[in-house]
Amino acid sequence: MNSIKGQFDLTGKIAIITGSSKGIGAAMARGLAEFGAKVVISSRKQEAVAKVAGELRAEGFDATGIACHVGDADQLKNLVQQTVATYGGIDILINNAATNPVYDGVEKMDAEVFDKIMNVNVRACFLLANLCHPEMIKRGGGSIINIASVEGIRPSTGLSLYSVSKAALVMLSKTQAKEWGMVGIRSNSICPGLVKTKFSSALWQNEKLLAHMTKQLPSGKMAMPEEMAGLAVFLASNASSYCTGQTFTADGGYLIAG
Numbered sequence: 001m002n003s004i005k006g007q008f009d010l011t012g013k014i015a016i017i018t019g020s021s022k023g024i025g026a027a028m029a030r031g032l033a034e035f036g037a038k039v040v041i042s043s044r045k046q047e048a049v050a051k052v053a054g055e056l057r058a059e060g061f062d063a064t065g066i067a068c069h070v071g072d073a074d075q076l077k078n079l080v081q082q083t084v085a086t087y088g089g090i091d092i093l094i095n096n097a098a099t100n101p102v103y104d105g106v107e108k109m110d111a112e113v114f115d116k117i118m119n120v121n122v123r124a125c126f127l128l129a130n131l132c133h134p135e136m137i138k139r140g141g142g143s144i145i146n147i148a149s150v151e152g153i154r155p156s157t158g159l160s161l162y163s164v165s166k167a168a169l170v171m172l173s174k175t176q177a178k179e180w181g182m183v184g185i186r187s188n189s190i191c192p193g194l195v196k197t198k199f200s201s202a203l204w205q206n207e208k209l210l211a212h213m214t215k216q217l218p219s220g221k222m223a224m225p226e227e228m229a230g231l232a233v234f235l236a237s238n239a240s241s242y243c244t245g246q247t248f249t250a251d252g253g254y255l256i257a258g
Contacts, residue, residue: 007239011036014087015236016079018070018128019097021048023197024147024225028094031229032236033061037092040083041065070097070124071116080131090135092236095125095169096147098162098199106160114161121165126172133185141184145235146173148189150251166191170247177245186244188235193251195223218253 015032019025021043029039033056041049041056041063049065056063064086068079083090099120102113129144136142151159152166169189176187194213214221231250234240249255 004239007241008233008237009036010092010233010237013037013091013236014040014083014089015092015094016040016042016083016090016128016132017094017096018042018068018124020094021045021052021065023199024192024195024228025094025096026052027225027229028096028232029063030056030061031226031233032092033063035233035237037236038062038087039064040079040086042068042079043097044069070128071119073127076124076128076131079128080135084135089139090132091139091142092145093129093132093136093142094145094147094232094236095128097124098147098165100159100162100199102161103158104160105158109161117161117165118168121162122168122172125169129172129176129187133180136185137183141186143236143240144173144176144185144187145232146170146187146189148173148191148247150191150193150249150254153191153247153249154255173247174245181244186235186240188240188243188246188248190228190231190235191247191249191251192228193217193223193249193254195225195228197225216254216257217251218257221252223250223252 015037017025017029020029020041033039041053043049046067049067053063053065066079066082068075125146146169148169149166151163152170155163173187173189
């Protein structure tokens with residue numbers, strides 16, 4: 001019988017993680033690196049990704065920083081090309097970068113906001129996965145992890161188009177899984193709940209609102225970014241070899257809280 005522990009080993013695997021200069025993305029990148037993966041740290045600013053990659057290298061991990069604005073198709077192509085040039089291929093893609101510029105009702109949204117949210121949260125994930133597809137095939141397959149949200153399953157007031165975009169990302173994962181399974185590529189989505197990141201700071205910096213929200217959760221607390229990393233390692237590794245097209249929630253019980 002093969003070692004269960006060994007199934008989590010990512011030695012020799014190459015991973016791209018978008019939006020990984022901070023928050024959930026940075027935590028996931030560290031998690032993959034700790035299990036042996038070579039990680040590409042990516043976000044919009046080269047200075048930010050170089051800093052995170054440098055910190056990982058200082059601890060003995062293999063990491064490089066490649067700046068990329070995921071809303072720019074040419075920069076997505078460059079991200080893939082530079083990754084292949086640096087490491088020789090791609091095995092794992094974590095689509096984590098996202099945006100939500102407006103907190104308001106759906107009737108208040110205009111076409112410009114719609115396009116911005118969909119371009120970053122859905123279109124970029126679709127395009128980047130398509131670019132990684134042939135590179136993963138060359139290496140016998142791969143794992144795509146799309147970071148969606150519990151908002152894509154149960155929407156909250158004020159997060160209207162963000163919720164729509166995350167629901168689309170869940171379905172993109174299912175579609176990729178169904179169409180690419182025969183070439184060895186798995187695709188799953190992770191739906192985090194309330195996590196303490198800069199992205200969610202408007203929620204947790206309001207102490208009264210935070211207390212109200214956490215009181216409703218069975219876990220009774222907000223998550224830290226590191227609490228999302230284990231699930232990413234599982235889905236990136238052979239430990240999840242029979243998991244594809246699935247939606248994994250890490251929400252402290254939000255979806256069962258009523």
